[in-house]
Amino acid sequence: MANNSFNKHSWIFLALFLSLNLIQAEESSVKEYRITDSKGPTGVVPGGTKEASPAVVGMRLIPGDHVVTGNKGRVELATKDGSVLELREKSSLKVEKVAEYQNIFALKIGKLLARFAPAPQKRKGFYLIRTPACIGAVKGTELALSVDENGAVQGGVVEGEVDFDTAENLEDYEKAEGVEESISTSASTEAIPVPAVPEISSGTTPVQTEVSTAPMVAVSTEIAQKEETIVGANGGIVVDPGQKPRKIAGIPPLLVGELVWFKSLRERIPELRSQWKDMDFPSQLKMRQEALRERVKWNVPAKYLLDLVPPSKQIPPMPRPDPFSPRAPKPDNLKVKIRLHSPIFQS
Numbered sequence: 544m545a546n547n548s549f550n551k552h553s554w555i556f557l558a559l560f561l562s563l564n565l566i567q568a569e570e571s572s573v574k575e576y577r578i579t580d581s582k583g584p585t586g587v588v589p590g591g592t593k594e595a596s597p598a599v600v601g602m603r604l605i606p607g608d609h610v611v612t613g614n615k616g617r618v619e620l621a622t623k624d625g626s627v628l629e630l631r632e633k634s635s636l637k638v639e640k641v642a643e644y645q646n647i648f649a650l651k652i653g654k655l656l657a658r659f660a661p662a663p664q665k666r667k668g669f670y671l672i673r674t675p676a677c678i679g680a681v682k683g684t685e686l687a688l689s690v691d692e693n694g695a696v697q698g699g700v701v702e703g704e705v706d707f708d709t710a711e712n713l714e715d716y717e718k719a720e721g722v723e724e725s726i727s728t729s730a731s732t733e734a735i736p737v738p739a740v741p742e743i744s745s746g747t748t749p750v751q752t753e754v755s756t757a758p759m760v761a762v763s764t765e766i767a768q769k770e771e772t773i774v775g776a777n778g779g780i781v782v783d784p785g786q787k788p789r790k791i792a793g794i795p796p797l798l799v800g801e802l803v804w805f806k807s808l809r810e811r812i813p814e815l816r817s818q819w820k821d822m823d824f825p826s827q828l829k830m831r832q833e834a835l836r837e838r839v840k841w842n843v844p845a846k847y848l849l850d851l852v853p854p855s856k857q858i859p860p861m862p863r864p865d866p867f868s869p870r871a872p873k874p875d876n877l878k879v880k881i882r883l884h885s886p887i888f889q890s
Contacts, residue, residue: 572643576604576628579621579815583632584613584841587834588848595843599834603827608638609848612653613841623819624660625812629804631656635847639673649673649851654689656804657681659703667706671713673851676782678713680706685805687798696782699794700774701805707772707780707788710851 578587578598586595590607598610598618610618612634620628630636634653640646648655650672661683662669670681675694679686684703690696698707772788774780779791779798794802822830 573641574622574624574626574646576620576622576626576638576641578602578604578610578618579627580619581617583616584839585616585618586611586613586839586841586843588843589835593843593845593848595839596835597837597839599830601822602830602834603822604638604641606638606641610636610638611843611847613843621815621819622660623816625816626658626660627808627812627815628655628657629808630654631801637850645669645671647671647673650688650690651675651847651849651851652690652692654687654798654801656687656801658685658805658808659683673710673713674782675710675851676784676786677707677710677780677788680708687794687801689795689797694784696780697795697797698774698780698782699798700776700778700780701794701802702776704773704775705780707774707782709787 578600581598581600585598587598587602587604588595588609588611590609595611604610604620610620610630612618612630612632614632616632618630620630628636628648631654634655635651636653636655637649637651639649644666645668648671651674655672657672659670659681662681667682668680670683672679672681672688674688674690674696676690676696679688679698682704684705685701686698686703686705687701688696688698698705772780772790774790777794779794780788781791781795782788
């Protein structure tokens with residue numbers, strides 16, 4: 544009996560040891576986006592909730608998080624390898640995917656300034672930025688994007704190159720990039736291995752990580768057939784809702800004033816890297832839980848939290864049948880209802 548008990552506990556210990564090593568291996572291949580600066584009214588809204596918590600410096604973001612800013616607010620996100628994203632005032636950015644092979648963000652409204660570290664093997668689509676009107680595939684680039692109240696987009700590429708495409712083609716990029724590289728694991732990490740955060744208020748749901756289950760299939764060639772608009776350094780783009788991206792000469796005037804940020808950022812990159820402190824899993828979870836228990840003191844507009852849905856996937860409202868149409872079904876009690884509501888029978 545004693546021997547059986549020893550073997551049982553040995554297997555449990557071995558399983559726990561392997562699990563911990565697997566988590567560490569996955570974390571090493573997945574980018575870690577943290578809040579590195581926050582000024583003015585800002586907040587983080589976890590997926591599945593509508594409650595905004597303070598954007599605490601050092602907090603790690605996970606898929607589903609909305610980062611929001613109010614009047615004169617701004618938030619800076621960064622990774623250890625030098626990617627930096629700054630969200631300007633009155634803006635909303637959603638972290639949609641953080642995986643070994645792809646990172647996707649959704650700029651719903653407002654202005655985003657970003658510097659992305661070079662993608663592994665310069666893979667196209669490793670960084671994707673969605674907007675209501677288009678998507679941008681970034682290879683390792685400095686760019687600025689602005690989305691107005693109507694969903695119209697203006698963009699400028701400071702360095703590098705961005706392939707802009709219509710919002711409808713997001714799935715083609717996701718499918719191709721998800722299978723372009725031979726991944727040894729059975730399922731790539733879709734989010735950081737952080738368990739669900741406990742409910743922080745009534746009516747909210749905990750944040751949960753996701754795991755990709757995309758099958759390994761042949762790489763799709765559909766992307767090459769799409770009408771992309773490739774914008775290089777010092778080039779611009781304009782996209783109206785429902786229209787194809789249109790290149791313009793130079794960076795849009797709306798974004799020219801933001802170019803000074805990129806110059807100062809390049810000087811700050813070494814400082815950001817030197818100040819980066821690795822945090823173990825318990826420390827990250829504790830910081831996140833403590834931050835999500837607090838509430839911001841400014842009202843986050845509901846439109847900041849809406850998901851971006853391509854027009855082809857939008858479900859049109861179901862038309863209400865006219866009960867007096869000759870083709871409409873006539874329930875047995877229809878005549879009774881009409882009779883009771885007729886002015887003739889009202890006193």
